[in-house]
Amino acid sequence: MTKHRVLQVGPAPELVSRHLENNYDVFRLWEQESALEALKAHGLGCVAAVTSAKYGFRNEWLDYLPQLKVLSSFGVGYDSIDAAELQRRGIQLGNTPDVLNDCVADTAMTLLLGAARGLVRADRFVREGQWPRAEFPLMRSITGKKAGILGLGNIGQAIAKRLTGFDCEIRYHNRSEKKGVPYRYVSTLKELAQWSDFLFVMCVGGPATYHLINDEIMTALGPDGLLINVSRGTVVDEEAMIKALREGRLGGAALDVFEREPYVPEALMEMDNVVLMPHLGSATVETRQRMSQRVIDNLDAFFREGSVLSRVV
Numbered sequence: 001m002t003k004h005r006v007l008q009v010g011p012a013p014e015l016v017s018r019h020l021e022n023n024y025d026v027f028r029l030w031e032q033e034s035a036l037e038a039l040k041a042h043g044l045g046c047v048a049a050v051t052s053a054k055y056g057f058r059n060e061w062l063d064y065l066p067q068l069k070v071l072s073s074f075g076v077g078y079d080s081i082d083a084a085e086l087q088r089r090g091i092q093l094g095n096t097p098d099v100l101n102d103c104v105a106d107t108a109m110t111l112l113l114g115a116a117r118g119l120v121r122a123d124r125f126v127r128e129g130q131w132p133r134a135e136f137p138l139m140r141s142i143t144g145k146k147a148g149i150l151g152l153g154n155i156g157q158a159i160a161k162r163l164t165g166f167d168c169e170i171r172y173h174n175r176s177e178k179k180g181v182p183y184r185y186v187s188t189l190k191e192l193a194q195w196s197d198f199l200f201v202m203c204v205g206g207p208a209t210y211h212l213i214n215d216e217i218m219t220a221l222g223p224d225g226l227l228i229n230v231s232r233g234t235v236v237d238e239e240a241m242i243k244a245l246r247e248g249r250l251g252g253a254a255l256d257v258f259e260r261e262p263y264v265p266e267a268l269m270e271m272d273n274v275v276l277m278p279h280l281g282s283a284t285v286e287t288r289q290r291m292s293q294r295v296i297d298n299l300d301a302f303f304r305e306g307s308v309l310s311r312v313v
């Protein structure tokens, strides 16, 4: 039986790459000198493509992929892919939701605990031999505090569940109120920020949420407030955040995502009240294994049954 031709946009985890090599006729786009030229020459036969939230997918490629029927993407976020354009062309898009909820929520808690209690600073303090000579500053308690969540989807709810264990009071803001959740809805983001000690950003990325966290929101969160972002860097106005942190209008920031990854502004690296992670939200062996399997299952299900399992469009 002839194998379906699959366009692989970027390097993938071993499990995915091995499955593709064993079951499909793979065209490895990232190894080509010019993606567009390569697609002009070889795109015609590709019926499927595999990418990730990180590598995304460019609309300009679609003109050279007339037989493309399905795109399977590694990651829950798809702001780097134009889902509406795929839908318009009748191309299915599959992603990897749910299998990473707990892991991303754990990352959010790691950032909260690390930032509020000064873990990174304290580690540096010990390693640099400062302990015998100096007093480490008092940090902030977590238990019983007010936690706001922007975006109470499945991951937001997994964060809320963890915060409950710390006796935190939880409120949230979404585009609309969510039925059947035990947390209070706040109708404006500014009001939520004003109320919160910690504000978790867990909404989707893309144009609809671009710079939702702006100067006004950070000022509302205030000089003792902590901003935690595990969604997309584009949701936070990075320049405004740096200014607010510098001027003491925002207490601190704990960030897994940035506006121009992997570039992180120098100004943030110099700040003691900032904790930085290189987009590791779902980066554990167990979770990446489950995400890899979903990428494979989405693709195989399409060819077996005509529909991906986790369908975006």
Ligand SMILES: O=C(O)C(=O)CO
Pocket: 053, 074, 075, 076, 077, 078, 100, 104, 279, 280, 281, 282, 283
């Ligand atoms: O899956 C995604 O989109 C992520 O960014 C996980 O960190």
